[in-house]
Amino acid sequence: MATKKITSLEVAKLAGVSQSAVSRVFTPGASVSKKTNEKVRKASSKLGYRPNILARSLITGKSRIIGLVVAHLDNYFYPEALELLSNALQKKGYHVLVFMVAKTAGNIDDIVDEILDYQVDGIILASVSMSSNLASRCTAAGVPVILFNRTQDDDRLSVVTSDNFLGGKQVAQFLIAGGHKRIAYIAGWEGASTQRDRESGFVDELKKQGRSLYTREVGNFIQDDARQAARKMFTNDEIPDAVFVASDDMAFAVMDVIRFELGLKIPEHVSVVGYDDVPIASWPAYDLTTIRQPANRMVAETVSIILESIEDQDTKPRRIQIDGPLIMRGSTRISSNASGENE
Amino acid sequence: MATKKITSLEVAKLAGVSQSAVSRVFTPGASVSKKTNEKVRKASSKLGYRPNILARSLITGKSRIIGLVVAHLDNYFYPEALELLSNALQKKGYHVLVFMVAKTAGNIDDIVDEILDYQVDGIILASVSMSSNLASRCTAAGVPVILFNRTQDDDRLSVVTSDNFLGGKQVAQFLIAGGHKRIAYIAGWEGASTQRDRESGFVDELKKQGRSLYTREVGNFIQDDARQAARKMFTNDEIPDAVFVASDDMAFAVMDVIRFELGLKIPEHVSVVGYDDVPIASWPAYDLTTIRQPANRMVAETVSIILESIEDQDTKPRRIQIDGPLIMRGSTRISSNASGENE
């Protein structure tokens, strides 16, 4: 009921000093004598005073809020990243304001406007891209923008991804080395750079080794779509003997279809490879061979870039690619006659 | 570089009106003539003006920010809830500021202090509880607090949970009806009210039907611990023929141990029941019988309570229990000779 807010002025009165003195006590690096400091601290804790971050932001121009836009919280890679991100930023005195966006990402721009309304110090777009026009707006407002797990050709934006092209390539090499002949691909949402890069790395390498895709379907990074894609792909006369699925999340759905709907065995009848290495991939029920996206390192880079950009407005946007290893597990077979296929 | 902020004053100048006029145009329900409205809108969009939420908050005392404290983003129930929550609040013009807290929840109080610094309009604690002292602070500050999926005896706090006691009871009834004789339980973290309620509902019903727990281990709502618990539980001479695991998340780990480490069959050798009904539970690889926690309804209640409390400071805290059904799937057997066991 009694909604009373303790302000610096009241603390000042109790401590017998000026409001500025109180402010200085709570401003690191300001000039305050030991005695004043003590008086103020005492009065503050007596009244339960804490500085109002919003009022402070108004004058400093820094809110210590980072806006985060996420679409796919259902793909476990993102909650994991969010947790790491939030923890890392928290340690630095920042906090994350979350903005969810429809998976069928449309009007990101409106959302970003909302974010800017909060005077955030920086913006992280997880698996989402923004219009060039809006990028200008952010730049003009001095708000650094970082794309996380998504690329875009705009040198005003920083980008942190895994090396998706290399990842795709590694999968191709691995599958060919494993002696697979009919190699298929289930794509993610084709608007996503990660999808495109994974696929072109994959297909490029196949070509380089004189192969080509046996079948291709689209799963849009959505489990239901992936299931559909799998059903279509595996009801032909001659099914693929290996399939690379553009994300672990979809791969699980695909494996379920292969095993429980079609009664096929993994990897005996078909090898499955995913992408991300989310925790579930290592659960024995799936035991999925996959490319690891090192969420921790990606997050660490993201945080360091954003903090640097905030502290020094003149920091140039950076583009970081972190490569992750192929994690070999039981969902893929390794034939013994795998050899001699290097160009 | 050119960090220029457009303020209402600049818009006012361009539009040839006063700053107050601009403010009124952006304040729903304020008195503005059609003509002024047009002039201001025009000038605003020309300059790209948007009101500064922080400055507004300072004077209105409302930030349109909701603080959310989460611990277990690795249990899929929470990302799901977060997504629903954020979406629902977004629709109402609110946004979620996320605070992660260690799973071994200790100093929640410090975190809540940080939250209050942001002048949030409300606080949601997901699976986390707070000291009574701090509850007073929040009440005094006029900030409503809602516990999500966790109870606590404090009538200043609102609480939204599923009916965990009833859930536990349902599981007991179901397992007994299924003809199980040696019924075990793997507990969550014992500091959690959800854990306690699930267990007491479960054990109470067993007793009522003249049974008792065959074995009990603790999994702390952590997969690794659950695995350990399962190993211990299933290496005795006579293993349980049914086990109720306090969360789906742990149940998956337990199932993996049972099947892949111990080579037992589910449900032939042992039935497994979980709690939450996260999406993975319905994946055929697990096909887990479980109690559904209706995240959508829980979130809807949470949002409606928090908004109501914000709009009307005199709203009394509420305690909502939403009951969820038992979802019968393939991880439990239903024996035919299940009968005559009522007291």
Added chain:
DNA sequence: TAATTATTTGCATTCGTATGCAAAAAATAT
């Protein structure tokens, strides 16, 4: 048309904190 009422508008102040500047106090040097 004049008188009365309803709407708009601008002025000035407020929210809570930070900070440039000049005065005061303390510390140091001469």
Added chain:
DNA sequence: ATATTTTTTGCATACGAATGCAAATAATTA
């Protein structure tokens, strides 16, 4: 003890928008 330098302090103002109040304008009525 005095002069000089350094540190601390308070005053006053600024941040950007919202709002009570009174003046100005428009709409309504007689």
